[in-house]
Amino acid sequence: MTDTASTSAELRITLIRAADLLAAPWKNGGGVTREIAAYPHAAGYDTFIWRVSLADVEQAGPFSRFAGVDRTLVLLSGAGMLLDETQGRMR
Structure with a gap:
């Protein structure tokens, strides 16, 4: 990164802890x-x-x-997840 890139915008990092986020139950x-x-x-x-x-x-x-929403799932912990889709199975 060049000096001009670092001065054109200020970088701000915020630490977000999962324990501080409000948990909302799923409808199901x-x-x-x-x-x-x-x-x-x-x-x-x-x-x-x-x-x-x-x-x-x-x-x-x-x-x-x-x-209308494209979703990306990333497994952060656990043994895995099996999605059983009408057009086939996905892992």
Whole structure:
């Protein structure tokens, strides 16, 4: 990184601890989600442009659908997750 790049914008880092995030139960009772950030700020589940969250999957069940939203799942801990899709199985 050059000196000009570092002076053109100030970098600000914020530590976010999972324990400090509010846990919201899923409608199906299968887990909880903790929102880290969303745009626009405080957007609802049907109005966000992008969203980053942590989820604890506690039991098997239907996967919530967000129409028009591409999702990326990253396993942070555990033995894995098997998604049983109508068009085949995904691991």
